[in-house]
Amino acid sequence: VQLHQLKGANNSKSKVGKLAVRQQFPDDFDALKEHLSAYFQADVQFSYNKRGKGKITIPFDSPEDLERIIVMFDKMQK
Incomplete structure (x- = not known):
């Protein structure tokens, strides 16, 4: 909800809106990063x-660990 409100502020080209977006992302992303790291049992990173465009990185230690993560994604679809 806050992200959408800030997005509107960013569209107005105001410096305040842009600053608010930059400051808001880390707080929101930190909580989500912690949640995903716990879920995948891996050190999930965001960049x-x-x-506001970015990527999520989920590291794996071995082919077996990658398979474990893929199985977790497959289970989400069901």
Whole structure:
């Protein structure tokens, strides 16, 4: 909800809106990163740019660990 409100502020090209978006992402992402790290039992990382686009990285230690993560994704679809 807060992200959508800030997104509107960003569209107005105001400096305040842009600053609010940059400051808000880390707090929101930290909580989500902790949740995903616990779920996948891996050190999940986020990276993003000023526009808010980014990627999620889930590291794995072995082919078996990768398979475990893939199985977890497969279970989410059911």
